[in-house]
Amino acid sequence: xxxxxxxxxxxxxxxxxxxxxxxxxxxxxxxxxxxxxxxxxxxxxxxxxxxxxxxxxxxxxxxxxxxxxxxxxxxxxxxxxxxxxxxxxxxxxxxxxxxxxxxxxxxxxxxxxxxxxxxxxxxxxxxxxxxxxxxxxxxxxxxxxxxxxxxxxxxxxxxxxxxxxxxxxxxxxxxxxxxxxxxxxxxxxxxxxxxxxxxxxxxxxxxxxxxxxxxxxxxxxxxxxxxxxxxxxxxxxxxxxx
Amino acid sequence: xxxxxxxxxxxxxxxxxxxxxxxxxxxxxxxxxxxxxxxxxxxxxxxxxxxxxxxxxxxxxxxxxxxxxxxxxxxxxxxxxxxxxxxxxxxxxxxxxxxxxxxxxxxxxxxxxxxxxxxxxxxxxxxxxxxxxxxxxxxxxxxxxxxxxxxxxxxxxxxxxxxxxxxxxxxxxxxxxxxxxxxxxxxxxxxxxxxxxxxxxxxxxxxxxxxxxxxxxxxxxxxxxxxxxxxxxxxxxxxxxxxxxxxxxxxxxxxxxxxxxxxxxxxxxxxxxxxxxxxxxxxxxxxxxxxxxxxxxxxxxxxxxxxxxxxxxxxxxxxxxxxxxxxxxxxxxxxxxxxxxxxxxxxxxxxxxxxxxxxxxxxxxxxxxxxxxxxxxxxxxxxxxxxxxxxxxxxxxxxxxxxxxxxxxxxxxxxxxxxxxxxxx
Numbered sequence: 001x002x003x004x005x006x007x008x009x010x011x012x013x014x015x016x017x018x019x020x021x022x023x024x025x026x027x028x029x030x031x032x033x034x035x036x037x038x039x040x041x042x043x044x045x046x047x048x049x050x051x052x053x054x055x056x057x058x059x060x061x062x063x064x065x066x067x068x069x070x071x072x073x074x075x076x077x078x079x080x081x082x083x084x085x086x087x088x089x090x091x092x093x094x095x096x097x098x099x100x101x102x103x104x105x106x107x108x109x110x111x112x113x114x115x116x117x118x119x120x121x122x123x124x125x126x127x128x129x130x131x132x133x134x135x136x137x138x139x140x141x142x143x144x145x146x147x148x149x150x151x152x153x154x155x156x157x158x159x160x161x162x163x164x165x166x167x168x169x170x171x172x173x174x175x176x177x178x179x180x181x182x183x184x185x186x187x188x189x190x191x192x193x194x195x196x197x198x199x200x201x202x203x204x205x206x207x208x209x210x211x212x213x214x215x216x217x218x219x220x221x222x223x224x225x226x227x228x229x230x231x232x233x234x235x236x237x238x239x240x241x242x
Numbered sequence: 243x244x245x246x247x248x249x250x251x252x253x254x255x256x257x258x259x260x261x262x263x264x265x266x267x268x269x270x271x272x273x274x275x276x277x278x279x280x281x282x283x284x285x286x287x288x289x290x291x292x293x294x295x296x297x298x299x300x301x302x303x304x305x306x307x308x309x310x311x312x313x314x315x316x317x318x319x320x321x322x323x324x325x326x327x328x329x330x331x332x333x334x335x336x337x338x339x340x341x342x343x344x345x346x347x348x349x350x351x352x353x354x355x356x357x358x359x360x361x362x363x364x365x366x367x368x369x370x371x372x373x374x375x376x377x378x379x380x381x382x383x384x385x386x387x388x389x390x391x392x393x394x395x396x397x398x399x400x401x402x403x404x405x406x407x408x409x410x411x412x413x414x415x416x417x418x419x420x421x422x423x424x425x426x427x428x429x430x431x432x433x434x435x436x437x438x439x440x441x442x443x444x445x446x447x448x449x450x451x452x453x454x455x456x457x458x459x460x461x462x463x464x465x466x467x468x469x470x471x472x473x474x475x476x477x478x479x480x481x482x483x484x485x486x487x488x489x490x491x492x493x494x495x496x497x498x499x500x501x502x503x504x505x506x507x508x509x510x511x512x513x514x515x516x517x518x519x520x521x522x523x524x525x526x527x528x529x530x531x532x533x534x535x536x537x538x539x540x541x542x543x544x545x546x547x548x549x550x551x552x553x554x555x556x557x558x559x560x561x562x563x564x565x566x567x568x569x570x571x572x573x574x575x576x577x578x579x580x581x582x583x584x585x586x587x588x589x590x591x592x593x594x595x596x597x598x599x600x601x602x603x604x605x606x607x608x609x610x611x612x613x614x615x616x617x618x619x620x621x622x623x624x625x626x627x628x629x630x631x632x633x634x635x636x637x638x639x640x641x642x643x644x645x646x647x648x649x650x651x652x653x654x655x656x657x658x659x660x661x662x663x664x665x666x667x
Contacts, residue, residue: 130582
């Protein structure tokens with residue numbers, strides 16, 4: 001399935017969109033002690049244009065997180081392939097997938113998963129520590145800029161002392177620090193109140209629109225989903241455009 | 243790659259557990275270091291104290307008792323040799339000098355030992371402050387005796403083990419039975435006031451806490467023959483030559499042989515039915531062998547303790563890893579390489595082990611210093627512990643083993659698929 005070209009958050013004219021996604025003959029099965037083999041995903045073909053921002057909804061346990069894990073390379077499917085532009089990540093070795101993910105994906109989690117003992121800025125810069133002993137000054141400046149943009153007035157404030165909304169905004173900044181072309185968000189507003197959720201939603205939409213990232217959001221939040229270009233429903237391992 | 247930011251975060255989050263682990267490592271290292279350092283310091287101290295004593299001749303019996311009495315001035319019941327042995331030795335051409343030792347008196351808890359001017363000169367190594375005694379009413383003070391040159395004192399009979407508190411008033415601190423016993427002895431003890439005329443340099447031996455008086459004065463106040471004809475011209479003389487006809491029993495004679503071969507000849511000649519002769523070094527070697535065995539056992543136990551500590555810590559870390567799991571999974575989702583997570587966990591463990599070991603070395607040295615100070619106070623032997631290559635190697639071995647064992651939990655983490663940590667928490 002190809003998303004609608006008239007998307008609400010579609011790529012701006014003249015900019016370079018994020019990579020496109022293609023899933024082919026993808027099947028994800030788990031072994032369950034009682035039920036035996038359970039098929040979580042079964043997608044013959046699913047394509048997403050680069051620079052789109054789409055939502056995935058579905059009941060709990062439908063496999064939304066599994067889908068995000070498969071398309072990020074965290075989880076290898078039982079069969080089938082995942083292509084991001086010309087790169088078939090299902091063929092990469094684990095270390096290569098780590099490297100690819102580090103350069104291409106920004107992950108946003110429902111529970112933020114900041115390191116509470118580090119400051120907001122240290123959390124944002126954390127992904128840079130995987131490659132660098134010291135943060136490159138331009139990246140540090142970019143981190144400060146993101147925090148300012150997302151309304152975090154004190155970058156040196158400990159993450160543990162931030163409000164939940166602020167924590168999620170720091171987490172979004174962390175996801176963006178490497179300027180990845182793809183953003184994956186797993187229930188990014190589920191742990192937030194309406195106001196904070198709206199703010200995070202707006203940030204995600206802004207990023208998607210202005211920076212032409214490919215954004216995939218798994219969510220139950222209708223307010224969020226209706227602002228995305230397309231929403232797919234995941235049920236019984238199948239994706240269905242709503 | 244910089245894992246330290248996360249290591250510091252883990253340290254901050256788990257302060258108490260970290261402190262506990264560091265303390266356990268430090269204590270186990272301190273135990274091993276203390277044992278090694280103490281044993282070596284004790285060995286060095288006792289060897290140094292025995293340096294001046296080449297050959298000891300005494301009545302047959304326990305050579306260890308003789309050694310402890312003569313060199314370390316520990317009160318022991320020693321059999322007496324016939325006094326003629328002393329005159330024999332003194333005139334033996336293989337002997338440079340032979341000095342009798344007479345024990346049994348004290349001044350304010352400090353042992354008063356009777357001997358000869360030659361022995362004092364030898365012990366002082368030519369660095370005496372003042373002069374050597376020339377009359378029976380004169381004495382030489384050890385470096386730690388609280389008397390000045392010119393001070394007068396009167397010795398009391400008895401040589402109680404007052405080493406716990408030398409200098410304490412002799413009668414005041416003794417219990418009632420001891421008082422009665424000493425009073426009875428004192429009644430038979432002539433009084434003789436003596437003047438300190440010289441002070442020995444510090445030797446780091448129990449002799450620093452002894453007073454040396456002419457052996458004749460000790461014999462005289464006990465109404466014993468003084469080694470000189472009371473009717474002759476040397477009636478009031480001190481030191482050699484002694485008159486064999488006026489010598490009393492002697493518990494120990496310190497012999498300075500003319501040379502190496504003579505020392506062996508003399509040891510052989512005086513090892514018979516009436517006397518025993520030995521080099522202190524040979525007895526010390528036997529004692530060191532026993533100490534060495536004990537040290538080996540204790541060191542082995544200390545090493546086992548250290549290994550148990552490491553295993554305990556790593557068991558704790560494996561449990562702690564359950565708490566880290568989700569965080570590690572998130573880091574992998576963010577693209578952290580497996581090696582990064584390995585470095586974080588291994589670095590955290592290595593830091594615990596390293597810091598604990600450094601603190602443990604300091605603690606062990608401190609522990610050894612305290613024990614040494616107590617032992618020095620008790621025995622007068624200068625025992626100075628230090629951290630040598632032996633202790634450093636023992637601690638280094640622990641650290642290396644620890645670093646090696648730390649690979650296990652770190653390796654487990656390295657091999658775990660990212661998704662396991664992300665989902666199973």
